[in-house]
Each structure stands twice: as C-alpha cells, then as structure tokens.
Amino acid sequence: MDTRPAILLAASNAAESIEREFRARYDRDYRIEVLPDAAATLARLAELLDAGTQIAMLGAERTLPDASGLELLRATQPLAPAARRVTLLVPGEYVDAIEEMRLAMLRRDIDTFVGVPRGKRDEEFHIALTELLSEWGWSVAGPVVSSADIIAEPGDRRVGAIRDLLDRLGMPNRTLAPDDPEALEMLVLAGPDPVFPLVRSFTGQVLQDATPAKVSEAMYGGFDAIPDGEVADVVVVGAGPAGLAAAVYAASEGLSTIVLEGDAIGGQAGSSSMIRNYLGFPRGISGMRLAQRSRIQASRFGARFYTGREAIRIERGPDNEPEHHHVFVDGAQMCARTVILATGVQYRRLGVSGVDEHVGNGVTYGSATTMAREMQDRDVFVVGAGNSAGQAAVHLAKFARSVTLVARRGDLSETMSDYLIREISATPTVHVRCRTRVVDGGGDAHLERLTLEDLDTGERETLPADGLCCMLGAEPACGWLPDGIACDGHGFVLTGRDVPKDTWVDGLPPASLETTVRGIFAVGDVRAGSMKRVASAAGEGASALPLVHAELARLRALQLAD
Missing domain, CATH: 3.40.50.2300 (Response regulator)
Structure with missing residues (x-):
C-alpha cells in the first residue's frame, strides 16, 4: 500500500x-x-x-x-x-x-x-x-522522524505546553503513553520510578518531571556553562524578532553577544502559523521558520543563546566596575557592558475560571499550530482581534469543521491587517463575532463548551467548543525591571525623548532607543510607542547597534582617561 x-x-x-x-x-x-x-x-x-x-x-x-x-x-x-x-x-x-x-x-x-x-x-x-x-x-x-519524545499519562495538562515549545522550536515530536511499546526504551533509561512527564531530547538526554523551561534549557545548554568573570559586550534579553535581529547584527559586527530567553526562541511571533507581510518572503513564512533561521544566523556569527530561565533583575556593577550591568536569572548572572531589552509582550489571561482550568486540554494561549491537527472536524474558537488571532483562525480553518473568531472590538480593521481580513472573509468556515466576549466555559477532562456574551445586548449563548485559542492583546513583561528604568502608564519602557525630562542629562534626552539608564536599550514590542509588528521589531533590533557601539566607545574612552 x-x-x-x-x-x-x-x-x-x-x-x-x-x-x-x-x-x-x-x-x-x-x-x-x-x-x-x-x-x-x-x-x-x-x-x-x-x-x-x-x-x-x-x-x-x-x-x-x-x-x-x-x-x-x-x-x-x-x-x-x-x-x-x-x-x-x-x-x-x-x-x-x-x-x-x-x-x-x-x-x-x-x-x-x-x-x-x-x-x-x-x-x-x-x-x-x-x-x-x-x-x-x-x-x-506530523513528524516522520521525531526529534523529541514525550511520555505522559493521558490528560496531563503539562504536555500541551511542552509540545507547544517543541513546535515553536521546529522540533518534530510525538507523545506516547507509558504503556506504549515504543516508550519502553525511555522508561528503562529513566529508572524504576519515573516521574512523568518524561522528555527525551535529540541529544538523548531524558528529563523527568519535565517542564517547558527544563526542556528549553536542555536544548540550548544551561546557564552554568557561562564562564565566571566574563563580561559580554551585549546581553540581549528576549529572543523574539527584535532580540534576534539585535543578536545577528551585534555578533556579525564582532561584539561578544549573549541572548537570554525564558521561553521559546522566536517569542510570540514564533507561534504565528504564517506571516505573509514580512519583507522578502512573498509566499509568507511561519513564525517558527523565521525564528529558526534567525537563531542559526546569529549563532553562526558567534552569538550564544541561553534559554529556559527568565531574567529576574538588572543591577549596576559595584563602584570598581561602574561600566558593567549585571543581569540575573535564577541561579546565574551575566555581566554586560550594554543591555538590550527585547522581552516583548505576553498575552493576557482570559480570567474565566471555567476556561483557564482547561489550559493544556483544549485551551491554549498564543499558539494555534500545536492544537491544529487535534481539531480535525471539530468546533474551535479564537479570541482576539490582532494579526496573531487572524493568522490562527485562518490556520485552524484548514483542520476544524468551524472556527469562530471572537473580538471585543466592533471592527477588525482597527487592529488587523487588511490581507488577513480578506483571507478570513474568503474562508467560509471562519465566522467572526465582534462586540462579543467569552464569559464562561467548561467540560469534564477537556473543554466542551463556551458561553459568549453580546456586549451591546447582554444576550448570552452557550455553544459546543472543542478548542479555544486565546490571543487577548499584549501586556509588557517589565515587572522585573529596576525602578530606575522609566515606563509609561501601561508598563511599556520609555526611551529617547519620551523619558521624563527630569531624567535628562545636561538638558539632553537619552539616545533614541536608550532608556533612563545609560547603556540599557529597549527595542520591539516592549518599547513604548513601538509599532507592534514583526518587521518594525526587527528593524529596531538592528537600529540599536549604532547606539551600542557609541556606548562602548564612550566606555573605552573613560578607561583610557583613567
């Protein structure tokens, strides 16, 4: 056959x-x-x-x-x-x-x-x-050859997050039950009392009680490998399009470059099923492919990536090293002459208990690609009104019986690109419900239903739902930054002329992408006033490099003066 x-x-x-x-x-x-x-x-x-x-x-x-x-x-x-x-x-x-x-x-x-x-x-x-x-x-x-195998008990909610990470990294994977014959070799390696879920990476390492963070760190090397006493020219915090562009340009120009990412390389853009308006890709490119190619490009120039742990603190160096910034993650720290903040944004939680309790079992935040194949001939909902939500709806429509896009806004054109609105209109299985929100949901072991509310009439309707992909706008991940870095009222980092005037030095504002702390720059979605598009984020990442060079030159001049 x-x-x-x-x-x-x-x-x-x-x-x-x-x-x-x-x-x-x-x-x-x-x-x-x-x-x-x-x-x-x-x-x-x-x-x-x-x-x-x-x-x-x-x-x-x-x-x-x-x-x-x-x-x-x-x-x-x-x-x-x-x-x-x-x-x-x-x-x-x-x-x-x-x-x-x-x-x-x-x-x-x-x-x-x-x-x-x-x-x-x-x-x-x-x-x-x-x-x-x-x-x-x-x-x-689906994978013909698996780069990573997951063994878990049926219904384990953690599996969805691990699979999402692996899919966003472009690593073919499969999930096996503990009694599956193909799981036997992994179970032998794990020992007599394995703690599920187990994950075997392409290196052959078997992780027990696996989490996305543990898997990510195993893929790219642990923070313990950072040499003691090393001072990098640039530490890039965040590996979305802005951070990856900064890493490519910094490393290609001979700067020692370290990239920190707590989640999957690629950021939110890495979860996009198809980006059609990125310069140079007339047929479009998935976020995973774009992130994968950018990581390889930066690595070939010498950038080093460390993933699986979030940055938790930045401090200025001691008095004898005032030109250094110390970037901390749990259990490790990096020293850097300059820092580029490219942490992007994170999706807001829906905040509906009957829905959020099914995350990993029919509900996902940010990525439609992992759940798509499981939604064959099923009814799926997408919450959001931005490009990511539109891309998810179009992608899910290739599998699902029906896709319902739920948006609070009255018109998608306020936040979504025209090409995506056209694609949605041309897809008969995608239905758009504006001025609507999800107010309830539930199911036994898996999501089974959602309740929608019309924001104008207050009318509620409960519908069958096999899957829900939430893309609810963006919140900056800046709670860990020191007080010295000024943010706007929404938590986005202020740069250049937008910083408070009382922080200007000698009557002059910081450089265009520089924060209120000298030598720390912000690019991409985390920056106040940014365009919130992949291409603009990558452009800002590249644009930060002349400013980094200028700061490094200033530090060298200070050292010579001493």
Whole structure:
C-alpha cells in the first residue's frame, strides 16, 4: 500500500513537462499523479481522501479543457483545506495572469503561482514548491522522524505546553503513553520510578518531571556553562524578532553577544502559523521558520543563546566596575557592558475560571499550530482581534469543521491587517463575532463548551467548543525591571525623548532607543510607542547597534582617561 502523501496535478497543455519536473524531484517522498482535466482531478481527489491518503499539494494549469485552474483549486478548498494550492502557468501566460493570480491569492484560492520550467535546473520553480511542502510537512503532516519524545499519562495538562515549545522550536515530536511499546526504551533509561512527564531530547538526554523551561534549557545548554568573570559586550534579553535581529547584527559586527530567553526562541511571533507581510518572503513564512533561521544566523556569527530561565533583575556593577550591568536569572548572572531589552509582550489571561482550568486540554494561549491537527472536524474558537488571532483562525480553518473568531472590538480593521481580513472573509468556515466576549466555559477532562456574551445586548449563548485559542492583546513583561528604568502608564519602557525630562542629562534626552539608564536599550514590542509588528521589531533590533557601539566607545574612552 502506498502511504506517501499525494501531489495531484491537473494539466493538459504542458502535462509531460510538468510530470517530468515533479517526478524528478518529489517522487521518492510523494505520490505524484497527473490528471487531464478538472473532473478527473476531483474524482481522484475523492478516491484518495476516502482511502485516508494525505493530500500535500494540488496544482493546476491556468486553463483546463473543462474548467479554469482557479475554479478547480477553489472547488478543492472544502475537500482538502490543508493542502497547498499552486497555479501552473505555461509559457506565454505569465504577464496576462499576474493580476488574476494576485486576486486569487488574496481570496485564498491559491497559495502561489509558478511558471512551468522551460529548461533544466529551474531552481526558482522548486524553491517555491519546496517552501510550501516544508510548511505543509511541519504544520499538517506530523513528524516522520521525531526529534523529541514525550511520555505522559493521558490528560496531563503539562504536555500541551511542552509540545507547544517543541513546535515553536521546529522540533518534530510525538507523545506516547507509558504503556506504549515504543516508550519502553525511555522508561528503562529513566529508572524504576519515573516521574512523568518524561522528555527525551535529540541529544538523548531524558528529563523527568519535565517542564517547558527544563526542556528549553536542555536544548540550548544551561546557564552554568557561562564562564565566571566574563563580561559580554551585549546581553540581549528576549529572543523574539527584535532580540534576534539585535543578536545577528551585534555578533556579525564582532561584539561578544549573549541572548537570554525564558521561553521559546522566536517569542510570540514564533507561534504565528504564517506571516505573509514580512519583507522578502512573498509566499509568507511561519513564525517558527523565521525564528529558526534567525537563531542559526546569529549563532553562526558567534552569538550564544541561553534559554529556559527568565531574567529576574538588572543591577549596576559595584563602584570598581561602574561600566558593567549585571543581569540575573535564577541561579546565574551575566555581566554586560550594554543591555538590550527585547522581552516583548505576553498575552493576557482570559480570567474565566471555567476556561483557564482547561489550559493544556483544549485551551491554549498564543499558539494555534500545536492544537491544529487535534481539531480535525471539530468546533474551535479564537479570541482576539490582532494579526496573531487572524493568522490562527485562518490556520485552524484548514483542520476544524468551524472556527469562530471572537473580538471585543466592533471592527477588525482597527487592529488587523487588511490581507488577513480578506483571507478570513474568503474562508467560509471562519465566522467572526465582534462586540462579543467569552464569559464562561467548561467540560469534564477537556473543554466542551463556551458561553459568549453580546456586549451591546447582554444576550448570552452557550455553544459546543472543542478548542479555544486565546490571543487577548499584549501586556509588557517589565515587572522585573529596576525602578530606575522609566515606563509609561501601561508598563511599556520609555526611551529617547519620551523619558521624563527630569531624567535628562545636561538638558539632553537619552539616545533614541536608550532608556533612563545609560547603556540599557529597549527595542520591539516592549518599547513604548513601538509599532507592534514583526518587521518594525526587527528593524529596531538592528537600529540599536549604532547606539551600542557609541556606548562602548564612550566606555573605552573613560578607561583610557583613567
């Protein structure tokens, strides 16, 4: 029996070259089938779905004998919503088709369009396809080879948080019950009285009584490995887009760079299923991929990452080391000449006891990718009105029977990008309920129901709910900062001319991204007045480096003067 995921291609004009190109690259891992028209493709799709075959990709020429390619791909949306869809343009069609293809992508009829290769080694053609297949494999297919195994008792709420971390790190994982035969080797390594959950990382280490923090620290190395007495040029606190950009630029310019992250590298952006408006990625990129590539890039330049423990305090150095800042985590400290705060924001809790008690069993904060596969043919809710909520709703719609987006605001356009609003409008299984909030929920071992309240009428309605993804706006994670760093009324860090005038030195404000403490900078979402977008956060992270260089130069001058 052929268990490979299928790639179905509807082609007539260039069928031979299309089949040759796909088979040459993808035949080992995918079942490639070329059909002559739309009717044959739909019939074959139905047969494969009935047989339980996963559909990885659907491709169609722009013009078929019995329909347009877009009509065919649109018709497959409710049948195989998670499959990637591609229009294949034959030579001569490209210029005339551009506007039609652009509108089709806005409507979510297709993921992309590519020209059929006219010669050998058309790598641009294959880059487009492999990117789509890579995202499909990560978000839909499930792991073929696991990098991390979890053993836990059924219903253990901690498993969801561990899986979420691993998914955001891009590490394929699977969950096994203690009586699963494949769990035996791990249980032997754990000893006679294992404490669940157990996690075995790709290094072979088995963690008992595992938590996301323990797993994260095991993946990237413990804080105990930091050499005593080392003073880094830059300590970056937070590894979201802003922190990662700062780390890339700092390390690439020869500065000794340490990055601290208490959660998953990538921050909140790392949980986004698909970011479509980030510069340089016309087909979009998942937050996980963006974070993964950025971490690798920074590491190759020499940046060192330590994860799994939150920063808890910053202090100025003693009198004999006034130029140093000391950054503390539980059980360790780092010395730095400059510090970049890039801690971002965290999602607010819903604050509904009947809901929050099911976190890990049907309720998640911040990430839809981990729960998505479990929501096949189920009813799911997303709470939030920002881009992350919109991305989650669109992604969940590829699996769930229905997705309901619940927002307090009266209009999504106040906080959500237009392209996402268009995608939501074009997805028939996504329903939007504005001016609505969740007021109750419940279930036995798993979330089973939610109660929604209309904010205008006060009317309440209880609905079946198998899953809930909460993305309730942002709160800065700044409670650990010293009093000397000024924040606004909402807790965001003030920088530059926005800091209180009584903290200016000699009548001059700090540098544009500098806080009220000299040598400590704030970038990205944690900074008051920031744009709260991935690209702007990355830009601020990069923009901090000239200011860091200026501060390091000032410190060197002071040392020479002494």
